Amino acid sequence: MKSRFLPAMAIFCVLALLVPVLGGLQKQQSTAPTGAGPAQTQPRPTPKPVPKQTPPPINPVVNNCNITPPNVPIDSSLLASGLPCTLTAVPPFDLDNLQHAFDFNSWLTFLSLNAPASGGVIGKDAPTVWQNWAEVEDVFLPHGQTPRPWGSPPIRPAVCPKGVNMPILRMVGKTPNVLSTVIQPFNTGPLIDQNGQYVHYEIVINKPMFEYIVQNHLYSQEGQNAFAGPTEFPEGTLTQGTTGTIGAIVVKASWKVLNLKTEKASDFHTVKVLIYIPPSENPKIAEKCYAATVGLVGLHIVHRTQGEPQWIWATFEHIDNDPSQAAVDSHQLQAHYNFFNPKCTDCAVNHQPPRPWNPNIVPFPKGYTSQIVRLTDLTDEAKKLNSAFQGILPNTVWQHYMMISTQWPTDAQSKIDPNGVPAPTFLGNSTLETYIQGTVPQSSSSCMACHGNATDTTGRPSNFTYVLERAQSTK
């Protein structure tokens, strides 16, 4: 059940749960003594203690871990193979073969998490499994309020139209500022597509990660202060056969607003959303909420597993986002890209848009569009793997996506590199780390090297996620 997309159904369920309670109250009232008389002298009944609800297990045991080894033929049987709880690898355990195992694991994870939330295997363009997860905006609430239970519909800003049952793309991004709905990590800037539209972002977390945050009260600054730590999000494990635990997973997605007159929705995983622009004084931006159809252009899938405490970092993109530097150099360009104009010879490449950045003013003034080039091309092995997996997704929107690479720790237990000596050393998604591509240490995008610096609001390392720094004070 896609509760995030069906708030009316959720309300119905809540009402259904309340009806017996209300009915019971009515019955009590009808049998209560009325008027003066002996009933008034009866001792008050001792109230029964309210049974304390046992919280759900944070990282429950599952019996359907996908343990498909990476050396099997890639055919349609993989579509239903499920979610890997952790990496499955086969010898030889050298760098190339392990990279293949992680990339294969990333594709299996992609297939599983992009299956319809309503059930079945990946194929039709429908709200996906991960789109049913909790948005960080619904976890880290104003004044450090306790998040609503897992599966609750998203909290709807008052400015958004009522009665419209659509998911909301809100102020999401790694930096929780007012413009984070459209600005990438480190405030490096927004990405503007070829229609002059801002790209929008969201971060969602799965239930084990949600429960870990909620049950340890890490959703507020006071809760983080009281937490004894260290922060260790649950790990995906495999104990025997296909039995194990899923562990914490974070998904970060980037979406472009589709122009359905000029762009084919069938080329994208699409969703009708409400785009929420929060108000801001500096820069001056008015609060706004409007409906749009958006197409998925980028996807990070980050999974903490028993062998990879630094998490596994997989990243995918739409195949038409932008050309590689090699394609530009050799003039082997497509006619159209989402974020590159092949006819423009003097556009500044990989530059931030000129300020001011106001997502309410679209298309971007003066016809500006981003001119993005992928500086680090995919490896031949990644291209080969992408072709194989795209081949089992014919006639679906999912054939239009490709894995860029997977970053993983080559020495997870290293005492001198808490990042686990990641491979590849650098990895970026051209829609999510657009302006920090490259191979310069400390400047260019490396998932682990960046997230290894993450802390919560107390300054305690937060286990490779920045989401905890969004917690607010209850005061």
Next chain:
Amino acid sequence: MSDTPMDLFVGLSSVLTGVDKSMLAPPLDPINIKQTYFDYAQNKAGATFQQLLSIYQANQTLPPAQIGDIILNQSGDDIRYLARTVMLMWYLGSWYDPAELKKYNSSKPPTDPVPAAAVISSAAYTSGWSWNVAQAHPMGYSNFTYGYWSKLPPTLQDFIGGGS
């Protein structure tokens, strides 16, 4: 027995730097700085570099101190100063021309306190072993988590490997 040129280079480098071979060339080595250094030395010092590897190959079963003595004291200036350059390359991530180093070991050394050098790459800079030997990290770059400066660093053995 090490036979490939890379194996010889790693073995030689371990003798010259005192850093364990497994640390200079980890089994899973995504940075692969050893290849960067090998290619750089091959490009800069060609025949002398091959000669240095051959000397190491012929003596690799000897104790490290003896190998060092042969390379640094018994094989002539070209080998001696190239070996010093290789040491500096591993420790500082920079290439110091052997001829320049030789000038500094003369009766009239250059007035510049430090010989000219070229940083081989950004990865070479962050991979310099001088930082590890100091149980520290390069200026402007650290893998350690926030607040590491308030704690003791890992042991020297953690940084450079080998026995205690």
